[in-house]
Amino acid sequence: MLPFFPNPYPNELLYSAIARYHFYSGNIDCKDTLEELFGSRSVIPSVEIGSYFSVLAEQLGSQYSIESLLAHHTIYPYYASFLSEARQQEILQDVLEDGQALYTRLGIVAGSICRKDGLYYCAECAKDDNAQYGEPYIHREHQLQGINYCPNHEIPLRQYPIKSDSRIAYVRFEMRHMNLTAIYEVDNYKEIAVEIAKQAYELLQLPIHELSREVVSTKYRSLLRARNLITASNHVRQKELYKGVASSFPSGFLQEYESELSEFDEYNWLKVLTRNSKRHVHPLRHLFLMHFLQQDIGSLVITSTDQGAFGTGPFPCLNKAAEHYKQFIIQDVDVTRDFKTKNLIGTFTCSCGFIYARKQSTDIFKIGRVKEFGHVRYQKLIDLSRGNISIRAIARELGADSKTVKKYLEPPIFKQDQQKVPMTVSKLDSYKAEFIAIVQKHPQSSRTQLRKIYQKEYMYLYSHDKEWLFNTLPAPQKLYNEVKTVDWNKRDIQYSNAIKTLYEQLWASEKPIRITTSLLGKRLGILANLERYLEQLPITKRLLEQITESVEQFQIRRCCKIIDNLKCELSDVKLWRVQRLAGIKSKDFKTIQPILEVYIQEGGIDEQQRYKA
Numbered sequence: 001m002l003p004f005f006p007n008p009y010p011n012e013l014l015y016s017a018i019a020r021y022h023f024y025s026g027n028i029d030c031k032d033t034l035e036e037l038f039g040s041r042s043v044i045p046s047v048e049i050g051s052y053f054s055v056l057a058e059q060l061g062s063q064y065s066i067e068s069l070l071a072h073h074t075i076y077p078y079y080a081s082f083l084s085e086a087r088q089q090e091i092l093q094d095v096l097e098d099g100q101a102l103y104t105r106l107g108i109v110a111g112s113i114c115r116k117d118g119l120y121y122c123a124e125c126a127k128d129d130n131a132q133y134g135e136p137y138i139h140r141e142h143q144l145q146g147i148n149y150c151p152n153h154e155i156p157l158r159q160y161p162i163k164s165d166s167r168i169a170y171v172r173f174e175m176r177h178m179n180l181t182a183i184y185e186v187d188n189y190k191e192i193a194v195e196i197a198k199q200a201y202e203l204l205q206l207p208i209h210e211l212s213r214e215v216v217s218t219k220y221r222s223l224l225r226a227r228n229l230i231t232a233s234n235h236v237r238q239k240e241l242y243k244g245v246a247s248s249f250p251s252g253f254l255q256e257y258e259s260e261l262s263e264f265d266e267y268n269w270l271k272v273l274t275r276n277s278k279r280h281v282h283p284l285r286h287l288f289l290m291h292f293l294q295q296d297i298g299s300l301v302i303t304s305t306d307q308g309a310f311g312t313g314p315f316p317c318l319n320k321a322a323e324h325y326k327q328f329i330i331q332d333v334d335v336t337r338d339f340k341t342k343n344l345i346g347t348f349t350c351s352c353g354f355i356y357a358r359k360q361s362t363d364i365f366k367i368g369r370v371k372e373f374g375h376v377r378y379q380k381l382i383d384l385s386r387g388n389i390s391i392r393a394i395a396r397e398l399g400a401d402s403k404t405v406k407k408y409l410e411p412p413i414f415k416q417d418q419q420k421v422p423m424t425v426s427k428l429d430s431y432k433a434e435f436i437a438i439v440q441k442h443p444q445s446s447r448t449q450l451r452k453i454y455q456k457e458y459m460y461l462y463s464h465d466k467e468w469l470f471n472t473l474p475a476p477q478k479l480y481n482e483v484k485t486v487d488w489n490k491r492d493i494q495y496s497n498a499i500k501t502l503y504e505q506l507w508a509s510e511k512p513i514r515i516t517t518s519l520l521g522k523r524l525g526i527l528a529n530l531e532r533y534l535e536q537l538p539i540t541k542r543l544l545e546q547i548t549e550s551v552e553q554f555q556i557r558r559c560c561k562i563i564d565n566l567k568c569e570l571s572d573v574k575l576w577r578v579q580r581l582a583g584i585k586s587k588d589f590k591t592i593q594p595i596l597e598v599y600i601q602e603g604g605i606d607e608q609q610r611y612k613a
């Protein structure tokens with residue numbers, strides 16, 4: 001381990017910390033510094049990413065890990081959220097070795113646009129840093145391709161006049177070389193360029209690999225779907241999207257940022273971005289799409305992944321006559337678009353024969369239209385009709401309208417071409433003869449299939465001579481074999497694992513989020529099951545009891561985090577300040593105040609202890 005190393009400042013490039021080390025070490029030859037840091041005189045320092053992380057992390061001591069260096073002191077997080085999971089793993093591997101190829105690798109995967117020549121600084125940041133730390137330093141957020149403004153001061157970045165003259169000399173920022181005036185050229189694109197700079201900065205602050213190309217692209221789909229930019233057949237309406245994106249930027253802006261769109265180019269970045277393409281796209285262009293979608297990084301992180309127009313199911317059967325009424329047993333939905341109204345229509349087919357349809361974004365327990373009555377419902381109708389109750393009462397019981405019930409109760413009428421049977425026989429007998437012929441004609445068909453095709457005959461026989469019908473029909477197959485029996489034990493383990501992973505992510509997120517069953521359930525798309533079947537999921541239930549937070553618990557956690565942060569800057573943490581930062585009403589704050597007082601006295605971790613630990 002090195003006898004000393006200047007702690008990297010917030011968002012300082014590793015390269016900059018090394019340059020400062022070189023300066024303070026008193027070394028004259030850069031190669032001496034390289035040898036001290038990397039144990040080699042022939043290492044070539046890379047500016048944006050840095051290299052030889054493993055050697056460096058070891059030299060710097062236990063408070064620095066390879067991942068934390070990568071996450072906090074390189075520009076890698078600008079790219080990381082939009083790389084495929086496979087690529088992220090490759091890069092971590094790369095970094096373990098020497099990380100030399102990393103920058104080239106990122107350039108190749110995402111394409112280089114708006115390349116920067118030399119190093120950049122913000123005059124106001126430099127002044128602040130000088131006042132706070134006694135020296136300026138190289139901020140990573142000022143070195144990003146396509147970012148020309150300081151996200152904090154909203155002023156243009158300036159190029160540092162000194163370039164490294166040889167590949168192994170380190171440039172250290174010094175106030176005397178900087179232009180600190182407040183005079184800047186007028187820039188018509190300033191507003192949007194500042195917005196993009198702020199988003200790029202947010203990307204740098206995300207926990208490393210919180211997002212990936214796979215996750216982001218399904219979030220995009222969900223956002224595009226909400227804007228009606230996805231068709232019923234799941235295609236992106238590229239033409240409309242192109243128009244929307246092009247018009248959401250001032251004219252000339254996209255050209256200026258080397259991202260001009262040509263509608264007819266099959267490989268324009270917008271198409272590549274929104275298709276299920278394997279190609280990577282530059283982070284700047286992701287930020288452009290997000291600008292159009294009116295999303296910031298924070299809202300993108302919490303956007304749920306695309307569930308399709310009707311969600312992922314299972315869906316409830318809404319057949320009031322069935323025992324499984326309102327249970328989620330229909331696995332799939334068939335999506336079509338209504339020709340006239342252009343609404344998306346979902347059709348749900350249950351094993352009880354009941355088929356219903358409803359429009360997108362309507363109540364899942366509300367039937368739009370019944371498309372098929374089904375045998376279970378018909379049987380109930382017949383049973384009810386034998387009792388002494390009115391058609392209206394039957395209709396109510398079945399959840400159908402009276403007209404439909406009437407229609408089903410009327411005896412079927414013969415079609416002309418079916419009158420092969422002598423007229424002298426009774427109606428029932430003629431149906432029976434007819435049906436025997438049908439069964440013989442379709443030796444391969446199951447009961448269900450026959451019932452579907454010859455519904456009228458089936459229903460008539462069912463209501464007049466059920467026993468005969470069942471004896472005549474082919475042997476029954478398992479009627480409910482489509483309904484999958486659920487392995488709750490397996491599900492319990494799957495759910496609890498998924499919840500644990502999500503919980504860790506939520507817990508670690510920069511901005512505290514209250515952990516509730518509903519939040520966890522929604523994010524994982526399992527809320528309905530958590531609400532309905534929690535008793536069948538004992539492990540999950542116990543886990544939820546342990547980790548979910550009451551409003552008060554959440555307030556306490558939020559406040560403790562604020563106290564930790566304040567303790568890094570101030571020796572004396574005032575409770576009123578904590579309350580204001582947490583935005584908690586005085587009435588509520590009073591109840592948690594004693595706990596916080598104890599926390600400030602004993603529980604707060606001060607910075608030195610944290611690093612000793």
Ligand SMILES: [Zn+2]
Nearest residue numbers: 122125150153
């Ligand atoms: Zn600044």
Ligand SMILES: [Zn+2]
Nearest residue numbers: 317322350352
């Ligand atoms: Zn059903």
